[in-house]
Each structure stands twice: as C-alpha cells, then as structure tokens.
Amino acid sequence: MSETYDIIVVGGGPAGLAAGIYGSRSRLKTVILQKGTPGGQAATTAELENYPGFPRGTTGPELMKAMREHAESFGTEILKEEAIDLDLDGEIKVVQTKSGKEYKGKIVILAPGAAPRTLNIKGEKELRGKGVSYCATCDADFFEELDVVVVGNGDAAIEEAIYLTKFAETVTIIVIHDQGTLDCNKVSAEKAFANPKIKWVWNSVLEEIKGDGIVESVLIKNIKTNEIAELETNGVFFFVGTVPKTDFLKGKALLNEQGYILTNERMETSLPGVYAAGDARDKYLRQVITAAGDGAVAAFAAEKYLAEEESFTEQVLKADKPVLVAFWAPQVEESIAIIAELEKIADKLGDAVKLVKIDTYRNERVAKRYQIEKMPSVLFFSRGKAAAKISGSFNEETILSHLKALNQPE
Amino acid sequence: MIEVDKKTFEEEVLKAEGLVVVDFWSPKCEPCKELAPQVAELAEKYQDKAKFCMLDTASNRRLAISQKVLGLPTIGFYKDGEKVAELTKDVAVEDIEAKLNELA
Numbered sequence: 001m002s003e004t005y006d007i008i009v010v011g012g013g014p015a016g017l018a019a020g021i022y023g024s025r026s027r028l029k030t031v032i033l034q035k036g037t038p039g040g041q042a043a044t045t046a047e048l049e050n051y052p053g054f055p056r057g058t059t060g061p062e063l064m065k066a067m068r069e070h071a072e073s074f075g076t077e078i079l080k081e082e083a084i085d086l087d088l089d090g091e092i093k094v095v096q097t098k099s100g101k102e103y104k105g106k107i108v109i110l111a112p113g114a115a116p117r118t119l120n121i122k123g124e125k126e127l128r129g130k131g132v133s134y135c136a137t138c139d140a141d142f143f144e145e146l147d148v149v150v151v152g153n154g155d156a157a158i159e160e161a162i163y164l165t166k167f168a169e170t171v172t173i174i175v176i177h178d179q180g181t182l183d184c185n186k187v188s189a190e191k192a193f194a195n196p197k198i199k200w201v202w203n204s205v206l207e208e209i210k211g212d213g214i215v216e217s218v219l220i221k222n223i224k225t226n227e228i229a230e231l232e233t234n235g236v237f238f239f240v241g242t243v244p245k246t247d248f249l250k251g252k253a254l255l256n257e258q259g260y261i262l263t264n265e266r267m268e269t270s271l272p273g274v275y276a277a278g279d280a281r282d283k284y285l286r287q288v289i290t291a292a293g294d295g296a297v298a299a300f301a302a303e304k305y306l307a308e309e310e311s312f313t314e315q316v317l318k319a320d321k322p323v324l325v326a327f328w329a330p331q332v333e334e335s336i337a338i339i340a341e342l343e344k345i346a347d348k349l350g351d352a353v354k355l356v357k358i359d360t361y362r363n364e365r366v367a368k369r370y371q372i373e374k375m376p377s378v379l380f381f382s383r384g385k386a387a388a389k390i391s392g393s394f395n396e397e398t399i400l401s402h403l404k405a406l407n408q409p410e
Numbered sequence: 411m412i413e414v415d416k417k418t419f420e421e422e423v424l425k426a427e428g429l430v431v432v433d434f435w436s437p438k439c440e441p442c443k444e445l446a447p448q449v450a451e452l453a454e455k456y457q458d459k460a461k462f463c464m465l466d467t468a469s470n471r472r473l474a475i476s477q478k479v480l481g482l483p484t485i486g487f488y489k490d491g492e493k494v495a496e497l498t499k500d501v502a503v504e505d506i507e508a509k510l511n512e513l514a
Contacts, residue, residue, distance in 0.1 A: 036444030043440045061440055098504075129481030129498030138439040138482045141468045142475065213478045235480065 005029050007302055008095055008105035010083045013040020014288045015278025016111035017067040018295030020076035026303045031105075032071070033097060035082040039064030040113045041242070041279070042288045046137045046163040049187075051288055060137070063288070086252055088274050107273050107302040110253065110261060111295060114242035114279040114286070119151070123209030124238075131215025131235045136160040139235070143168040148235035149218055151206050153177065157239035158184040158192050164237065165197040172199045172231065174206055174220060209236055244280040256282050267298035272365065275302055308363050315356050316381050322406045323354045323381040324399070327372045329361045334393070335376035342378070345399055353403060382406045411453050414463045416473045422463055424491040429460040429514055431506070434484040436468040442483040448503035449485070452510065459514040487513055
C-alpha cells in the first residue's frame, strides 16, 4: 500500500469520472474510490434529455457506463471502496476506506455527490421499500396497473413522473404551488400537462403515508384551506431535492451550513491540494453536465498544482545553494524593475546563488504559503527553508548581507 | 445462488427448512446490480449456514408484492418458510452479513 497516487478521486459519479478522464489523460496516476458501481445519481435517472450530444435523449445508466469506460480507457483505476476517513492536511493525503485499506495521494478530489432528501413525514420511513421510493428506475415496474403519488415539482419530479406513467395506471403529482406553476423546465412541464395519466393536486403537501405493511393511502393537506383529504394509492415517490453526502467530511473540509463543500471557481477547497466537484459542492446548478464540468476543472487545476509544486521543490527546496525567490506581478511596475536588478546581482554572484522568479499573478499559492502580501518581495532560501524575507525596495547591499548571513554555518 | 421465480419460490423458500436469504432485484435497479456480486460472495462464504436465492421482481411482480416487497433492493430472510427479517433500501453487504450472523 506504499504506492502514492497523483490523484485520488472520492466518488464515481459524473464529476468523479470526468476528473478521472482529465487526470489520466494528463498521465497522472488517478484512482477513483467508489462504494458501488460508478454512476452516482445519474445511474438511477431514467431519461436524460438535456445532456449535450444526445438529441434523442439517452438513459442515465447508459451514459454513465460510457463515462466509466471512457475513464478506464485512459487508465483510471476504479476501485470498489468506500471512503470513511480522510487526512487531508499533509502534503501526502491519506484516505481510509471501510474495507480497512489506506490510499495515499498528492491530490484529493472530493466528488461524493448527493442523495435524495427525505421529508420525515409520518409513515415515510416505516414504509420505505413498501411503496415509498426515491428511485423511479429501481421501483417503477412494481406499479404496473397501480396508482402512485409523486411529491415534488422540480426537473427530477416531473421527468420521473412522466417515466412512471409508462408503468402506473395513474400518477398523481402533489404540488405546493398554485395551479399551473411548476419549478421544472418548460419542455417537461408541457409534456406532463399533456400526459393523460398524470393528475395534479395543487397548493398541497403530503401530510402522512398510511398502510399496514405496504402503502395503502396518503393524507394530502391543502395549504390554502388546511383541508386534509385521503387518497388511496399504492406508491409514493419523493423527488424533493437532495442533500450532500458530506457527513464524512465534517471537520475536514470547509462546508457551508447545508453541508455543501465550499470551493472557488477552480474547485479548490480551503485545503491545498484538495478539490471538490459535483453535486456535493456549493453551486448554482446541479446537473450531469455541470458535475462533469466541475470534474474537468478540478483535475485540470490539480495538474497545474502538481506541476507548480514539483517545480518549486526541484528548483528551490532541493537546491544545493542559497536561492533568492523573487515574487513579482506583471501589473506592479516596481516589481518588474526589481527583477531586472536582481538578475544583475545574481549574474555578478555567479554560481554562489540561484535566482527563481515567481509570477504571483499565475502562481498565487506559493506566495500565499509564504505570506507574501507585498510585491515585490524576496525570500532567501537555504537548505530547503525560508530564512529571510524582504518586501518593497532594497539595494544590493541588503541582498548581499542577507546572503552572507545565510552562508554562516548553523 | 439459486434463481427462483413464481413457480419455484414456494418449494425453494417457503417450504425450505432452515435459513433462506432472498435477494429481490430487477434488471433496471442499479443499486441491486451493485449489491449482487457482494451477495454472491456471502452466499459462498455462508453456504453451510444459509441458502441464497435471487428473485427477479420484474417478471414476478405479484409474488414480490405478496411478500410485501415494493421497493428495491430488498433482502428477505426466511426461517423454516417464515419471513423473519428484511433489509430494504441503502442495503450494505455488511448489514446483510450482520443480520445473517444474528439469525444463523
């Protein structure tokens, strides 16, 4: 277990698989740790009508199988492992899995995804798998010639309700909004309104699910009149949003109040070398395409990170002589002048010293790590350690005296 | 793993002596397919303690509903023909193994 991966991806949905494709294609040793078969929520989505490149639509399982094969074709390893604990603070990150194994990697991309939200309505938990379901593709065929209720009115709810009409006799959708108002996209709404098997209950919420061993009826409450009506049904499907599967990350990565992982637009989390992608990330639109997009960005950013880190280690930390690291920025004129000055000094000193220039506009990370706030700044490195820092303007004298101090035996 | 259907369920499960584990699944259920190879491993490991069966609910819908199975994946545990326990939804193989040890 001593081998170290370049990238460990936690989660094998569209975000994780896209990260795998981009990572492996950059010749980075990439592994995806995934609890079961890859595919995430997309693998349990019946119809995908809006994934680009499939004008006649495709199915979730088909698309995810293709993404998996795509990642594997570039050499991504996909292991059936569930990450349960992570140590993300060090330079080498460690992921522990339920099977008791340990994986080491330079980069971790967190793509754990999300799971359907439960409402904790009376009877919901007790009758789960007894007519209460969160997965139409899993359970739809039980309800052939039977009646089902769908709770929710977003894309997933309406699209899955349409799918359910292929099996069930009637599909009654309970919508909290006024008549005709749905949160889903227009195309799906039009399709649903035109579907004779779909019935609507407006201004209403589900109050209770009743049944002895299996679902027999539901109580529906009209929120305008507070009237409660009982409706006989054989099944209840919930599509009321999702919750991020980030419990295992509490106290490890920065989460928002709802448990979503916070990142910047490069998918960087608060921890160096740790990225997040997909539905578990705090973001605007959660779809297969945006998950895959996140995965690509995360892997690309990770590749740049590794390259920068490697070059800094080689050129600065492992150098056999004192190193002057000059931090500059193209927009700070003074810093450009200083670079020219330092080049002259370094030339004069010849082999005794090495000059490394860091454009902080491109590489913020190293500057941040050494708390460089002002441009220009110069750090003096000796034997892999930052020994002195000067910020702002300086003259040759200052540089030379600092170097002299560095060369004193410790 | 023994594949059972509406014709053989009674003989293989309800009339069987001892512990029988039934994996209710269907070809469209992705979580079921995730679980299947792991259940097969358990079947191997515990072959002296329990009989393992698989039932495709898509082609045996009435039978599944008669067993009060209306959601997948579901693992049913039968002892001397009586249903004694059931695991449904978010079923992890570890849970199945724990239940098996409890009942065997």
